Amino acid sequence: MTKTAAELLNGIRGWVEIESHTPDLEGLARLADRVTQEYEAFGAEVERVTGRDGYGDHLVVRAPWARRENVPGILILSHIDTVHPRGTIRKMPFRLEGDVAYGPGIYDMKGGAYIAMDAVAAVAANGGAPLPVTHLFVSDEEVGSPTSRDLIESLARGARYVLVTEPAREGGRIVTARKGTMRYTVRTFGRPSHSGTRHQDGRSAIAEIARIALKFHALTDYDRGITCNVGEIGGGTGVNVVPAEAWAAIDVRVPDAAATAEIEAFVASLEPEEPEVTIEVEGGLNRPAYEASAGGTALFEHARKRAAELGFELEGLKTGGGSDGNFTATLAPTLDGLGVDGQGAHTLHEQLYVSSLEPRRDLLRRLIETLE
Numbered sequence: 433m434t435k436t437a438a439e440l441l442n443g444i445r446g447w448v449e450i451e452s453h454t455p456d457l458e459g460l461a462r463l464a465d466r467v468t469q470e471y472e473a474f475g476a477e478v479e480r481v482t483g484r485d486g487y488g489d490h491l492v493v494r495a496p497w498a499r500r501e502n503v504p505g506i507l508i509l510s511h512i513d514t515v516h517p518r519g520t521i522r523k524m525p526f527r528l529e530g531d532v533a534y535g536p537g538i539y540d541m542k543g544g545a546y547i548a549m550d551a552v553a554a555v556a557a558n559g560g561a562p563l564p565v566t567h568l569f570v571s572d573e574e575v576g577s578p579t580s581r582d583l584i585e586s587l588a589r590g591a592r593y594v595l596v597t598e599p600a601r602e603g604g605r606i607v608t609a610r611k612g613t614m615r616y617t618v619r620t621f622g623r624p625s626h627s628g629t630r631h632q633d634g635r636s637a638i639a640e641i642a643r644i645a646l647k648f649h650a651l652t653d654y655d656r657g658i659t660c661n662v663g664e665i666g667g668g669t670g671v672n673v674v675p676a677e678a679w680a681a682i683d684v685r686v687p688d689a690a691a692t693a694e695i696e697a698f699v700a701s702l703e704p705e706e707p708e709v710t711i712e713v714e715g716g717l718n719r720p721a722y723e724a725s726a727g728g729t730a731l732f733e734h735a736r737k738r739a740a741e742l743g744f745e746l747e748g749l750k751t752g753g754g755s756d757g758n759f760t761a762t763l764a765p766t767l768d769g770l771g772v773d774g775q776g777a778h779t780l781h782e783q784l785y786v787s788s789l790e791p792r793r794d795l796l797r798r799l800i801e802t803l804e
């Protein structure tokens with residue numbers, strides 16, 4: 433017996449109403465407890481990996497039909513953290529309007545994580561599947577998975593396939609290629625001085641960071657799929673002081689390894705234009721770009737056929753968004769974007785389409801049943 437759309441939505445609501453912003457350890461722990469209870473209720477084995485460095489616990493769930501070690505199986509990859517701080521639920525409480533359900537984290541990705549659990553439950557109730565299934569829930573995806581990356585990679589290395597429950601894109605598409613994400617913080621150091629009486633003695637850190645910001649900005653090349661965003665900038669101590677320090681935070685998206693190397697070379701060659709000003713750069717490649725491999729393409733074809741049997745057409749898409757799928761795609765054939773359809777990730781109008789819940793859950797279920 434699988435859940436109806438209304439039952440699925442009710443379960444998702446339960447997860448959404450436990451707020452779980454990445455730094456909110458108490459909320460994350462409560463949600464991890466909830467996931468553990470619901471999984472254990474149908475016989476799965478849940479291992480809790482204690483959080484570290486200020487991040488929450490991760491859960492490694494093993495489906496009940498196969499607990500043999502060393503048999504490469506299916507890794508389902510989800511995250512339980514969201515970008516929404518505690519209290520967001522008061523600004524955007526769970527609500528249903530026709531086919532649209534709203535709530536913080538409902539689309540990215542509590543909806544997808546929940547329907548994957550229900551797919552595993554349905555397969556378990558039916559006697560299991562050819563391959564063992566491990567469902568990993570990490571708690572730090574929204575900040576780049578600093579404490580879960582090793583776990584993700586080691587489980588992916590031991591897997592035959594990886595299914596990522598990030599939201600579907602643009603009308604239910606799944607993700608076959610993703611751009612890489614690079615993050616930098618640049619700091620500049622000048623010399624402070626009174627802007628009225630000793631202006632000439634000062635060396636402006638803000639003038640330098642402004643020039644650097646424009647250089648980064650100019651790296652954007654839409655035709656090649658390279659984008660660069662100087663998203664935050666700051667510095668100075670007062671309007672009448674030549675600023676001694678300034679900084680900028682920069683996000684770069686790259687389509688492939690060649691573009692990644694070009695950005696790295698650009699950053700390594702950054703020099704201050706003004707003498708006596710110094711620059712410090714921190715950061716680099718966070719999530720590598722991936723293009724579908726032969727194994728990934730075959731997995732996508734397999735999923736497309738299963739979707740057609742269920743009566744819908746599955747399309748692939750390349751996206752600029754990064755996810756934990758970037759870590760696994762070079763280690764095992766990976767399909768990303770298998771979660772729910774909707775829109776508004778990371779916003780206050782985040783929403784899922786209720787009509788997508790059953791088809792997407794059924795697709796996950798059929799993948800688990802048929803992959804071997």
Ligand SMILES: [Zn+2]
Pocket residue numbers: 511540541573598599
């Ligand atoms: Zn996500």
